[in-house]
Amino acid sequence: MAPATQPLTETTAIRRADGESRSLAASLPRLMLEARRIAANVIHGVHGRRRAGAGESFWQYRRFVSGEPSQNVDWRRSARDDHLYVREQEWEAAHTLWLWPDRSASMAFASRGVRDSKLERSLIVTFALAELLVAGGERVGVPGLMNPTSNGNVIDKIAQAMLHDSAPRPSLPSSFVPTALAEIVVLSDFWSPIAEIRGLIAGLSASGAHGTLVQVVDPAEETFPYSGRVEFVEPESGEVITTGRAESWAQDYVARVAAHRDAIRAETGKLGWLFTTHTTSRSAAELLLYLHAGLMASKAGSPGVKVGRSA
Template sequence: MTSTLSPETLQQIKRLDLRARMVVRGFLQGLHNSPLQGFSVQFSDHRLYNRGDDPKLIDWLVYAKTDKHYIKRFEAETNLNGFLLMDLSKSMGFRQGTSMTKFEYSTCLAAALTYLMSLQKDPVGLLTFDDKLRAILPARSRRGHLGDVLAALSGMTPEGTTELPRCLVQVAAMLKQHSLVMLFSDLLGDPEETLAALARLRHGGHDVIVFHVLDDAEVRFPYEGPVEFEDPESGELVTVDATGFRAEYLDQIAAFRETYSQGCSALRIDYVPLDTSMPFDRALTEYLQQRQARF
């Protein structure tokens, strides 16, 4: 049965604000019926205990319910500036079949996270890039800013080439205040250069989440026989025997993801591998599970 929060279902809803609200409400409802229930109950007021925190701040009532150590968050801790960093390169517009494009999927997930953060009154801003930084909305939590962010996301079209490492370095230089940077990209390019640029963000004191969004076909390679592929950014055409190439391709895509997984782990960056067939509540839940595991 198709999930009510699947990309296919949400694609029938044209307004991004309605998509975001539907994802968040379904996600929070799902948390109440999952092992993460304790997290949702105190979502705005608690965070997981970190080594070095004062043990006196542990909330033992929450511990009794969840068997995990949480401490009460003070107001200064909750007002973390968040920035959506959206990849606008043409490769993000790839679509196989009737699923969402990588960009549409990223936009919907970003909108849901913006809505979720707005519920906590956390400031959210928007940065976009292809070969350089483009649109910039400062992080704000005022009434109406959610609509500004969603309107900006709705009006974007992926096109052009990408220079992700250079843009990450620019973001690291631009952000002066400790921020949460949420990157949405297919990460096409040299992983070594991208990870080095991500390290600049981490060394600047920023918390980073990498949502690695690939098309379902890029992950599963459902092709047979001779197939002509076009590089979405260069336009170069390549014909391959998909049947004979499939095993090698799947090994390469697994290694590609693993490189980012290990590299991000070493930098204490959350790496969330996604594909355009994944229901949005599952995408958010996997992210929260990784956050809890890291701490």
């Protein structure tokens, strides 16, 4: 919940939603530029399977086998020897990865002194991760918004799809059926009831897909730094709660947040999914590195990044 000075009426909500959509449209160029800058600073590459197959990276030369089509011969290499050679490429399996940033009303919150709102940070990381993955030969999609693509202009495609999206903004992704080997990354504040989060994980993992949940929070949502008389408004429903001594809520609030996270961690752990938290006062690049490393480890078939707090 965020501090408020007046109840959120329907008219106020409509005006605020319109203003936020226009603000997002105006800020997208900055977010896209920031995402590209961060992505460019992350050392990455296509991680092959170390076996012959379809791909663009050279792996090895091997002797030509009688009966093979003659067009397989690499004549330039063969001219240097008394044997015929075939040039083999390294097999690279394009992964399908689904990225879903929460664009609901609660994500627009940013406390005083914080540069990015939760929404802006989620979009920056989504854009940058999509750029990295596509550059590495993967296919990236956004559930309910954009089918998987390996297009080099993936950031522009996602941004345009969002700008033209008039659908409601749910706090959790709508149900869809990913392929068995797909990877899913959901960035949200995850303040939804644990039953809804449990249902999300169960539904998405039913086909065998693997996922990572990233709880993106504002520093104020970590520490509850309020005191005195404060009005809080629930962004999704407009419900207003007023307290005369906000500081008296801090201890219980921190305990509830810890319990909620433990519950999410328990649900993800049952299915081998990952759960981490990210505070918007930290570096977006650190979260990007964490996610990229985890996804590449999963693709290679090695153990994923251990559950814990991200940078």
